Amino acid sequence: MTVELSRHDDLVLIKLNRPEALNALSFAIIKEIGNAIDEVATSDARAILITGEGEKAFCAGADIKELRNRSLMDQKRGAELGQSVFAKLNAAPMPSIALINGYAFGGGLELALSCDFRLASPEAKMGLPEIKLGLIPGYGGTQRLPRLIGEARALEMIMTGMTVDAPEAELIGLVNQVVEGNLLEAGKTFASRMTRFSLPALGFARDAVRRAGETSLSEGLKCEAELSTLAYQTEDAEEGMDAFEAKRKPEFKDA
Numbered sequence: 001m002t003v004e005l006s007r008h009d010d011l012v013l014i015k016l017n018r019p020e021a022l023n024a025l026s027f028a029i030i031k032e033i034g035n036a037i038d039e040v041a042t043s044d045a046r047a048i049l050i051t052g053e054g055e056k057a058f059c060a061g062a063d064i065k066e067l068r069n070r071s072l073m074d075q076k077r078g079a080e081l082g083q084s085v086f087a088k089l090n091a092a093p094m095p096s097i098a099l100i101n102g103y104a105f106g107g108g109l110e111l112a113l114s115c116d117f118r119l120a121s122p123e124a125k126m127g128l129p130e131i132k133l134g135l136i137p138g139y140g141g142t143q144r145l146p147r148l149i150g151e152a153r154a155l156e157m158i159m160t161g162m163t164v165d166a167p168e169a170e171l172i173g174l175v176n177q178v179v180e181g182n183l184l185e186a187g188k189t190f191a192s193r194m195t196r197f198s199l200p201a202l203g204f205a206r207d208a209v210r211r212a213g214e215t216s217l218s219e220g221l222k223c224e225a226e227l228s229t230l231a232y233q234t235e236d237a238e239e240g241m242d243a244f245e246a247k248r249k250p251e252f253k254d255a
C-alpha cells in the first residue's frame with residue numbers, strides 16, 4: 001500500500017508513502033487516497049490529518065511519467081478522478097488538515113488545498129508548476145487557490161509557476177501556520193482545538209463559509225440563515241446552550 005492509514009486517539013493520519021518518487025500521485029495512489037478518505041469519513045474519527053512520508057516531500061504532484069501518451073478522454077477522466085477524490089475531503093463530516101512536510105507541488109498542493117487547514121514545516125516549498133510543463137493545474141488548483149489567496153496572487157503562482165516558501169505561504173494565507181518542531185504533534189494540537197465540538201455544527205460552519213467564495217453576499221446570507229436555523233434544530237445545540245446555563249462543559253453527541 002502506498003497510502004497508509006493510522007489511528008492516533010480520535011484522529012486519523014493518511015500518509016502518502018512513496019518517498020522514492022517524492023510521494024508523486026500515480027492514478028493508483030489517487031484511488032487509494034479516495035478509499036482511505038471513504039474509510040475515515042464513515043468512522044468515528046474527529047479529524048483527518050494528511051502528510052507525506054520522508055523528510056523531503058509532502059507530494060511532488062501528479063506522476064508526470066503517467067501523464068504522457070493518453071487519449072483525450074483518458075486525460076479528462078484523469079482530471080475528473082483527481083478532482084472527485086480530493087472533493088471527498090470537502091464532503092467528509094470531519095475537518096481535514098494537511099501537514100506539509102516538504103515539497104507540495106502541482107497535484108500535491110491541490111491535495112493540500114482541498115483540506116480545510118494547512119500547517120507547514122519551515123522547509124516546505126509550495127507551488128503549481130504545471131505551466132513549466134506546458135500544462136495547467138487539473139486537480140482543483142485553478143478554483144481553490146484564488147478562493148483562498150485571491151485572484152492576483154493565484155494568477156501569479158499559476159502563470160509563473162513560482163515556488164512559495166513557508167513564511168511567505170503563511171503571510172499570504174496559503175497555510176494557517178508554520179510549525180517549528182514536530183509537525184504531526186502540531187497537527188494533533190491544531191485538530192484538538194475543534195475535535196470536541198459537534199460535527200454537524202462544524203459541517204454547517206464549513207459549508208456556510210465555503211459559500212462565501214462561491215456566491216453573492218445576499219445569496220450567501222440566505223444560506224447562512226438556513227444553515228444556522230438547521231444548527232438550532234440539533235440536539236447538540238440544545239446541549240450547548242443547556243451546558244452554558246448550567247455552567248458545565250457540553251457533551252456533544254453529533255446529533
Ligand code: CAA
Pocket residue numbers: 020021022024025060061062063064065082103105106107108110129130133135136137138139141
Ligand atoms: N512525478 C513523477 N516522478 C517524480 C515527480 C513527479 N511529479 N517528482 C519527483 N519525481 C521523482 C523524480 O523523477 C526522481 O526519480 P528518479 O530518482 O527515479 O529520477 C525522484 O522523484 C526524486 O526527484 P528529484 O531527483 O527531481 O528531486 P530534487 O530534489 O532534485 O527535485 C523537485 C525535487 C523540485 C520537487 C522535482 O522533483 C520536481 O520538480 N518535480 C516535479 C514537480 C512538478 O512539476 N509537479 C507538477 C506535476 S503535474 C501535476 O501535478 C498536474 C496536476 O495539476 C494534477
